[in-house]
Amino acid sequence: xxxxxxQQNATFVARMxxxxxxYQQPYNPLEPVLCMDESLKDLQIAxxxxxxTAPGRPACFDxxxxxxxxxxxxxxxxxxxxxxxxxVHEHRKFEDWALFMRQVLDEFYPHATTIHLVVDNLNxxxxxxxxxxxxxxxxxxxxxxxxxxxxxxxxSWLNMAEIEFGVLKRQCLSQRFASRDLLSxxxxxxxxxxxxxxxxxxxxxxxxxxxxxxxxxxxSFDP
Numbered sequence: 001x002x003x004x005x006x007q008q009n010a011t012f013v014a015r016m017x018x019x020x021x022x023y024q025q026p027y028n029p030l031e032p033v034l035c036m037d038e039s040l041k042d043l044q045i046a047x048x049x050x051x052x053t054a055p056g057r058p059a060c061f062d063x064x065x066x067x068x069x070x071x072x073x074x075x076x077x078x079x080x081x082x083x084x085x086x087x088v089h090e091h092r093k094f095e096d097w098a099l100f101m102r103q104v105l106d107e108f109y110p111h112a113t114t115i116h117l118v119v120d121n122l123n124x125x126x127x128x129x130x131x132x133x134x135x136x137x138x139x140x141x142x143x144x145x146x147x148x149x150x151x152x153x154x155x156s157w158l159n160m161a162e163i164e165f166g167v168l169k170r171q172c173l174s175q176r177f178a179s180r181d182l183l184s185x186x187x188x189x190x191x192x193x194x195x196x197x198x199x200x201x202x203x204x205x206x207x208x209x210x211x212x213x214x215x216x217x218x219x220s221f222d223p
Contacts, residue, residue: 005154008219015152016210022116022149023160023203027080032109035118036076036101036125037161038092039169041183043069044176071180073187074100077164082198083108084164084191088184097124098133098142105145118149120156160201167194 005012022033045066072092077084085104089096101117109115119125126148130139151158172190177183211218 004214005217007217009152009217010219012152012155013210013214013217015150016155016158016214017207019118019149019151019158020205020207020210022118023079024206029081030112031114031116032078032112033080033116033118034076034078034104035159035161035164036074037120037156037159037165038122039073039075039165041071041073041088041173041177043071043178043180043183045178071177071183072096073165073168075161075165075168076100076104077161077201079160079201079203082200083195086168086187086191088180088187090180092124094124094129094132098129101130101146102134102142105142112145114147115145116147116149118151118159118161120151120159121153125150160203163201 025033072089074087074089074097075084076086085108087100087103089100105112105115127139127143127146130142133139134142156162168187168190171194172186175186177186
């Protein structure tokens with residue numbers, strides 16, 4: 001469900017329109033648009049084994065389980081290319097995010113000159129994370145390749161990574177996982193298979209649509 005401010009909010013609409021303009025830009029492999037987000041997954045150890053069912057029928061799990069902690073999922077998706085990548089971590093710290101983004105930049109986008117990165121306002125989603133994790137020369141090298149685009153407060157739905165997380169949860173995360181290793185293996189198999197089909201995200205919401213449907217958020221002016 002969308003969470004948007006009920007009153008006029010110039011800061012919200014300024015950031016929103018900037019993102020909507022970015023999403024309308026044609027695909028450019030030298031300046032890709034990446035959307036990045038995070039989520040948590042509870043780890044649960046089943047108390048009883050699943051009940052046997054007929055072939056083609058879903059497994060039946062007992063509702064009893066033992067908590068086994070939680071895992072942080074870091075996800076990055078390039079909507080216009082139909083590519084995504086996910087890592088499983090124990091924590092959500094500056095170092096986790098910075099190392100994740102360095103791998104994305106160097107391993108998957110070595111030839112991109114500039115990467116437009118859409119993120120929310122979490123405190124680790126800043127250039128600070130790179131300087132917190134790497135020597136200054138390395139941190140600056142990474143920061144110089146990124147242009148940060150922040151979603152407005154109450155506007156996380158403007159980050160297309162949330163759409164990809166929705167697909168991940170429906171297709172892969174509905175079952176229980178007893179450890180981060182098992183969760184990581186399942187997620188890796190999921191995104192490798194999904195990338196082989198390269199499904200893209202077709203974003204339809206535009207600035208013109210926002211000025212009609214979300215008119216109440218825009219400051220009003222006397223004629």
